[in-house]
Amino acid sequence: MSFAITADFIGSENAKANDALADDYQALGRQLARRGISIEEMTERAMAYAVAVPTWGVGTGGTRFARFPGPGEPRHIHDKLEDCGVINQLTRTTPNVSPHFPWDKVGDYNALRQEAASHALGFDAVNSNTFQDQRDQNRSYKFGSLTHADKGTRAQAVEHNLECIEIGRQLGSTALTVWIADGSNFPGQANLNAAFDRYIESLKAIYDALPKDWFVFLEHKLYEPAFYATVISDWGSSLMAALELGPKAKCLVDLGHHAPNTNIEQIVARLIRARKLAGFHFNDSKYGDDDLDSGSVDPFRLFLVFSELVDAELRKAEGFAPAYMIDQSHNVTDPIESLMASAVEIQRAFVQASLIDRKALQAAQDDSDVMLGHRLVKQAFITDVSPILAEARRRKGGAIDPITLYRASGYRARKTAERPPVGGTSAGIV
Numbered sequence: 001m002s003f004a005i006t007a008d009f010i011g012s013e014n015a016k017a018n019d020a021l022a023d024d025y026q027a028l029g030r031q032l033a034r035r036g037i038s039i040e041e042m043t044e045r046a047m048a049y050a051v052a053v054p055t056w057g058v059g060t061g062g063t064r065f066a067r068f069p070g071p072g073e074p075r076h077i078h079d080k081l082e083d084c085g086v087i088n089q090l091t092r093t094t095p096n097v098s099p100h101f102p103w104d105k106v107g108d109y110n111a112l113r114q115e116a117a118s119h120a121l122g123f124d125a126v127n128s129n130t131f132q133d134q135r136d137q138n139r140s141y142k143f144g145s146l147t148h149a150d151k152g153t154r155a156q157a158v159e160h161n162l163e164c165i166e167i168g169r170q171l172g173s174t175a176l177t178v179w180i181a182d183g184s185n186f187p188g189q190a191n192l193n194a195a196f197d198r199y200i201e202s203l204k205a206i207y208d209a210l211p212k213d214w215f216v217f218l219e220h221k222l223y224e225p226a227f228y229a230t231v232i233s234d235w236g237s238s239l240m241a242a243l244e245l246g247p248k249a250k251c252l253v254d255l256g257h258h259a260p261n262t263n264i265e266q267i268v269a270r271l272i273r274a275r276k277l278a279g280f281h282f283n284d285s286k287y288g289d290d291d292l293d294s295g296s297v298d299p300f301r302l303f304l305v306f307s308e309l310v311d312a313e314l315r316k317a318e319g320f321a322p323a324y325m326i327d328q329s330h331n332v333t334d335p336i337e338s339l340m341a342s343a344v345e346i347q348r349a350f351v352q353a354s355l356i357d358r359k360a361l362q363a364a365q366d367d368s369d370v371m372l373g374h375r376l377v378k379q380a381f382i383t384d385v386s387p388i389l390a391e392a393r394r395r396k397g398g399a400i401d402p403i404t405l406y407r408a409s410g411y412r413a414r415k416t417a418e419r420p421p422v423g424g425t426s427a428g429i430v
């Protein structure tokens, strides 16, 4: 019988922190009431918020130099679901997982769907992989996949995406995320226009195979592994493609896939306006696509992104229904701890952004009162909403302090004993 954290254990650990939480929650409630904000309303918003976890995120990631495996790592999708189940059990914000193929391939997807449900998990967008070669594959993706100069290679990459749609259909997903590593490392390696044309042609074949209620999410990335010109390098290219493909194609924003200092919240606002915002791959970065934990380096940027999202939600922007997902690489931490901390930070940014007095902000903007407008935004950001997040978790049966409880449970040590190491675990993705 495999080890699991019980509701009783959560209850007894929470009991130790209950009084302090009640105290902090009441104090914050009084502070917010003075600002005309109902803490109950904010707690309900926090309880309703959800962000998906990627199956590859629970394995230890690596860099271009090395990967240092952690103890008790998941060996396959079954272990990954177990770990993802713990993340949701303690944080109550990650009820869906985003699978990746072929890494998560199994024989029976109905059984996998049931297995996920036994961990109280459902499936989010499916991710295709044409950025590396698989053992049984005929043609190599070394020089590209959906935009390869060779027609047969493009057809093989399209076929893989169609298979992902079919698997996702069985799992209950309603979206396919397509990120391609295609691009060139040298001027002269590829024709920049022809590569984009081939991308559209391949994506059209995938688009046509989407079930009625499905979307295809196009993910752009500025560089890496192509270091001269990535085919879908930025949100402009992504938007061009999404517009050409049709209403079921939308643009996914991975926070790490832009040039340093890019104003991502403005890109988000533009994509919302174009009704083309698919959703997010959340992570944080200092220099490039660092895939660090969400909110660990620049929580203010994450908050400003959510400020645009909450603004769109409150004014009921047409076609606004973003999919939220974490996409990180955990190289030096326990991935379960990193994913729990990240889910909490993302939820924190959402609640903080919900605190902005939008009416007062608009009045300040209409009056060109620069300092007041800035102070209204900043006031929301510096409000410590931790008691709201903890109370939301407690009410849903989660942990008041997820990481402390996880450590006390001994989960990792128990899994290390249960999971003898195997070679070649799949982790670390862009």
Ligand SMILES: [Mn+2]
Binding pocket: 219, 254, 281, 327, 430
């Ligand atoms: Mn991503």
